[in-house]
Amino acid sequence: MKNKIIIPLMAASAVFVTGCGTNAHYVQTGGTQNVVSIGQINIQDYIQAASAMTGDLLASGALDRVKTPPAVLAISRIVNNTGQQIDTDLLVKKIRVALLQSGKAVTTTTFGLGGQAEDPLASGLQQKNDFMNDKNTTGRVDFSLSGKIIQLNARAGNTSQATYSFQLSLTDNQGLAVWEGEKEITKQGTQSAVGF
Amino acid sequence: MKTSIAALFAVALAVTGCHDTMNSVENAQKTGQRNMVSDQRVVSDTGLNRKVGVIGVNTAMTPGGFLRVQVELLNRTSSLQNYNYHFEWFDQNGMQVGGSSTAVISDSIDPKEDKYISAIAPTEAAKDFRLKLILGQ
Numbered sequence A: 001m002k003n004k005i006i007i008p009l010m011a012a013s014a015v016f017v018t019g020c021g022t023n024a025h026y027v028q029t030g031g032t033q034n035v036v037s038i039g040q041i042n043i044q045d046y047i048q049a050a051s052a053m054t055g056d057l058l059a060s061g062a063l064d065r066v067k068t069p070p071a072v073l074a075i076s077r078i079v080n081n082t083g084q085q086i087d088t089d090l091l092v093k094k095i096r097v098a099l100l101q102s103g104k105a106v107t108t109t110t111f112g113l114g115g116q117a118e119d120p121l122a123s124g125l126q127q128k129n130d131f132m133n134d135k136n137t138t139g140r141v142d143f144s145l146s147g148k149i150i151q152l153n154a155r156a157g158n159t160s161q162a163t164y165s166f167q168l169s170l171t172d173n174q175g176l177a178v179w180e181g182e183k184e185i186t187k188q189g190t191q192s193a194v195g196f
Numbered sequence B: 001m002k003t004s005i006a007a008l009f010a011v012a013l014a015v016t017g018c019h020d021t022m023n024s025v026e027n028a029q030k031t032g033q034r035n036m037v038s039d040q041r042v043v044s045d046t047g048l049n050r051k052v053g054v055i056g057v058n059t060a061m062t063p064g065g066f067l068r069v070q071v072e073l074l075n076r077t078s079s080l081q082n083y084n085y086h087f088e089w090f091d092q093n094g095m096q097v098g099g100s101s102t103a104v105i106s107d108s109i110d111p112k113e114d115k116y117i118s119a120i121a122p123t124e125a126a127k128d129f130r131l132k133l134i135l136g137q
Helices: A002-020 A043-060 A089-102 A120-133 B002-016 B046-051
Strands: A071-081 A105-107 A143-156 A159-172 A177-189 B052-061 B067-075 B081-090 B105-109 B114-120 B128-135
Touching: A043 A089, A043 A159, A043 A177, A043 B114, A071 A089, A089 A105, A089 A143, B046 B052, B046 B128, B052 B128, B067 B081, B067 B128, B105 B114
Parallel strands: A071 A105, A071 A143
Antiparallel strands: A143 A159, A159 A177, B052 B067, B067 B114, B081 B105, B081 B128
């Protein structure tokens, strides 16, 4: 009888003790509750940079100047000149998705930097299709997208500041940069915080 | 005596009103005509509305056929205000479009500054918009 009371009590205490310290919860990605760190590019920075540059690119009308729309885009090198290891797809993929949804551009996954296809299987299928139909579709690329991400740090007393510069260039197949975009994000503070 | 009182008053003013406000100059005869749109507002944070108010909204189309929205804000206070904003876009059926591509943007506005924020619709299908303003830290 004693055991019947003690065991559930112990279990309840264990749950209470272990569950007390956790306050994990979901927040909206890129929303105002996201952590803001000075020495690091946060997800909201990538979203903001991608959104600003996509809007700028679409507004420029550069993608409309192709003979057969939508424009075909190849992704070139995005140089990481920050002091941290980053996956540039956090920026580039957002731009690709937005451009595809806009209907103004599609991205080739069978033609990439150094002849490396992003999707080798699709590349093989394309080559097979070209062979069977006696045509060459691999050459059609209207633009390439290249860029750089730069970090600039500054400090005054206890206050730290980091500026992240996102730079992109859209080059046509004549080798001319027909659109260039830059978005700078500056963060300042004494320590990282939650919320904007 | 009068001089010292005036000097004290000036010092007091300088100490209490230490935030610099914004001066600006612009051409009086405007070449461009803004296409102002009538707006519908929902104000839940009256504090923010008192501090940073929406003066006007105008729209235009980009050469590529995208809706471009520009909102004029005014900082009515004598201190720097931080705020966050976010545009949402809707198609002709009122359905939201481009949800993931629109970012919450953190910005600040100087005392008494009149400032424009703008955004471009993510697709040509976006015909309507909504701007959300939140007071920042």
